[in-house]
Amino acid sequence: MPFPMLLACVASILSLVAIAQAGGGNLYRDLDITWGDGRGKIVDGGRALTLTLDKYSGSGFQSKEEYLFGKIDMQIKLVAGNSAGTVTTFYLSAQGPAHDEIDFEFLGNLSGNPYTLHTNVFTQGKGNREQQFKLWFDPTGDFHTYSIVWNPHHVIFAVDGIPIRDFKNYESRGVAFPKNQPMRLYSSLWNADDWATMGGAVKADWSRAPFTASFRNFNADACVWSSGTLKCPAEKRVGTTTAAAGKQGWWSQQLDSMSYRRMRWVQRKFMIYNYCSDRTRFPQGLPPECKLH
Template sequence: MKGLRSLNVIGLFVIWILSYVVALCMVVVSGRPATFLEDFRVTWADNHVRQLDGGRGIQLVLDQSSGCGFASRRQYLFGKVSMKIKLVPGDSAGTVTAFYMNSDTDTIRDELDFEFLGNRSGQPYTVQTNIYAHGKGDREQRVNLWFDPAADFHTYSIRWTHSLIVFGVDDIPIRVYKNQEAKGIPYPKQQPMGIYSTLWEADDWATRGGLEKIDWNKAPFYAYYKDFDIEGCPVPGPANCPWNPNNWWEGPAHRALSPAQAKNYQWVKANHMIYDYCTDKSRYPQTPPECGLDNL
């Protein structure tokens, strides 16, 4: 009995050790930031970035003296990031509110962009997305949002996996970019990226191609953020994390859109997409190689 008891103890110890090792292998993501100060830093014009609700939310300010911006303290390689944003209300023509990921490298930049283009009052708010892979960008698409994004907070997300990149608005896909490296198309997967946001003046191009200029009589302009959510592999961090197939975002359910997501994505493209670089023959007489491929 004594020997059996010892074997049981040893067995329990081995199980505990194995469970601990498995747990270590699966601890791959950062937690939700508790406050803005814990996971982000101001990158530009700190007197134009104001903390709200004890740091759980922030306000960005644009006036004639300056715009502003912030960034994550760490970089990440794969995962999902999201923020709830309430955009500039009223006459926001000429302003751009951006939420994006960037590798912070000059010559071979990787970048995943949301750019919210200000409007004249009463016009739809347009969101432009763009993807840079291995230094090559110019992959813009524009979608008119089907709600007023200045009236309340909405969730904007970027999911980045080995299989695909999905831009989401309230969990509705508005842009999908699949990994087509097997066909010679660049895909960002080697460089970690930080998370950034800015509010700035871009009235030379932002609203109707620059025809609508910013009205400084309406300044200051405000955008609001809350519920910063980061689930990804921090770099520096565990070296095996970015390649761990147990990360939830790499699971079979996330390697393609679900039927419901695919239906919503087709609805966005059919009813709300107003520009797609793939069909712009003035810029691309020869269709870019990634266009026309299955991105569902």
């Protein structure tokens, strides 16, 4: 079987596994609508959530808990049709000027054009680590699973179980890594038509509003930070804090040879921007982690 076809088959299987594992927890329990004046709604008895955007406001939600390492999954169906000017976000973030952050952002499009998936990693308030992709499927036709694996050694971005990016811990080589600041999950749908689509050349068509993105099957298998205490689902050590149970799963997850090949295939076929290749932006030299991959 050709590798791209094998990739598609594996992706389909992993997507089904991800759906089963997510389990469709009650979103009333896990998430809070935080802004939008009623434009964000938890629906279907707590099994799903919608965010809407019109010319007056967008909307957003956040997790009730803060996390310090974990595997975060969400199924998302993006704004369909002409979504130019809109941005749907799904990200982990701490607070303050020296915050850490791990970003998925979905930049809208004219009808018939693919979405741009924008990823970034901030450490100690510094970002500028963008990688962008065109998705290999229509993200508006059905739900797809977007995942962040965050452990002491890796930040892995995945789509339907397929890794698309791996930001490694190179602290020993002088590169900051997000490992000390608890982060909350945030998501929003908002108007960014000054830059989101073709650099702002294509504006939002408000005659098509309200724009709607849908979410379901949120799952956080993670260490929860609360009142200065870390509670983990498995035995894990963070600094001097230890919680009980086994050391399997996301805590020690890294890319094996097959996962690495799948990630490289996605990057070769669908990556449209990589900060590590942008010498115009970094005329004094690329960021140090770019030389360590």
